[in-house]
Amino acid sequence: MTTKKFMYVNRRAPYGTIYAWEALEVVLIGAAFEQDVSMAFVDDGVFQLLKGQDTSGIDMKNFSPTYSALGDYEVTKIYVEKESLEERGLTLDDLQHLVWEDEDEDWAEKDSIRLVSRAELAEVFAGQDVMFNF
Amino acid sequence: MPIEVDGKVLETDEEGYLANINDWVPGVADVMSKEDDLELTDEHWDIINFLREYYEEYQIAPAVRVLTKAVGKKLGKDKGNSKYLYGLFPYGPGKQACRYAGLPKPTGCV
Amino acid sequence: MSILHIVNKSPYERNSVALAVDYMRDGDTLLLIEDAVYTVMQGGKAASIIDGQKAVVLGPDLAARGIAKEKMIDGVEVVDYAGFVDLVEASDKTQSWL
Known part of the structure; x- marks a missing residue:
């Protein structure tokens, strides 16, 4: 099986709809099949990565800790769109710090999140084989 | 049941x-x-406890590949391979060990 | 006649918050729940939509989404589910902008 470049585009906020959690599950499944997986967070999708989520008051599963597992699944390219953050009054500091561990460099921690402009992200999209939109 | x-x-x-x-x-x-006619040893419990800690932290049951790698890092290279894990859990470390640990079936496990 | 206007959609995805605000009259209250709570984020473009309006936001939905008190704009009241019920009771009717 040849490896394909899969891009999962997240444009929805978590909890209000099921899209965010569904996307995360599909990404984890896709990664288990050893594809070259990237994720992008644009529009309300950037809200998925906000720190400090606590769902105890709304009786729903808090899946924000699961994003930290993406590194274990070798999902190491997580693009966050700058314009979407700015429009919402957010900076990277408001988001979880996601890392992956490089086995070849004695498990050195490396940043997974890449802050990109809309134009830069469009270039990244152009280089993908398959796009999944949530 | x-x-x-x-x-x-x-x-x-x-x-x-x-x-x-x-x-x-x-x-x-x-x-x-x-x-399942399986006697649990300390080695089994290492994996079961590991899975519970993993779920506590990430809210998912890890895929076998991820489990294997993580076990290798935490418990040593000699345990971080599928031969060792399948030796302990013949029905599959993902399915069987997760079931014993009370976790849901691993995401992506069919 | 006072109306409680309830919105549950993100202001960045739908125009529900803006439309509800347009329909508000003196004495009306805007209640933001679920994804509509993102309206109150400080520095966000949508915050200006509710400028000068009597707006109330549901606390458990804020917490779920990781919006801390210090990240909220001023002048918005936070209520829990009991406060939600009190608001419904205190209003003559409710209108949900789904």
């Missing part, structure tokens, strides 16, 4: 996984392994 553990009846799904992860007590693994 519900199972009885320490005098309590616990709901399971059609594949035998606990319906509610919060129902889990160590006795769940004892009861489930007895049904």
Whole structure:
């Protein structure tokens, strides 16, 4: 099986709809099949990565800790769109710090999140084989 | 099929996984392994406890590949391989060990 | 006649918050729940939509989404589910902008 470049585009906020959690599950499944997986967070999708989520008051599963597992699944390219953050009054500091561990460099921690402009992200999209939109 | 553990009846799904992860007590693994004719050793418990910690931290049951790698890092290279893990859990470390640990079936496990 | 206007959609995805505000009259209250709570984020473009309006936001939905008190704009009241019920009771009717 040849490896394909899969891009999962997240444009929805978590909890209000099921899209965010569904996307995360599909990404984890896709990664288990050893594809070259990237994720992008644009529009309300950037809200998925906000720190400090606590769902105890709304009786729903808090899946924000699961994003930290993406590194274990070798999902190491997580693009966050700058314009979407700015429009919402957010900076990277408001988001979880996601890392992956490089086995070849004695498990050195490396940043997974890449802050990109809309134009830069469009270039990244152009280089993908398959796009999944949530 | 519900199972009885320490005098309590616990709901399971059609594949035998606990319906509610919060129902889990160590006795769940004892009861489930007895049904599979498997005697749990300290090595089994290392993996079961590891899975519970993983779920606590990430809110998912890891895929076998991820489990293998993570076990290798935490418990040593000699244990971080599928031969070792399948030796302990012949029905598959993902499925069987997660079931004993009270976790849902690993995401992406069919 | 006072109306409680309830919105549950993100202001960045739908125009529900803006439309509800347009329909508000003196004495009306705007209640933001679920994804509509993102309206109150400080520095966000949508915050200006509710400028000068009597707006109330549901606390458990804020917490779920990781919006801390200090990240909220001023002048918005936070209520819990009991406060939600009180608001419904205190209003003559409710209108949900789904």
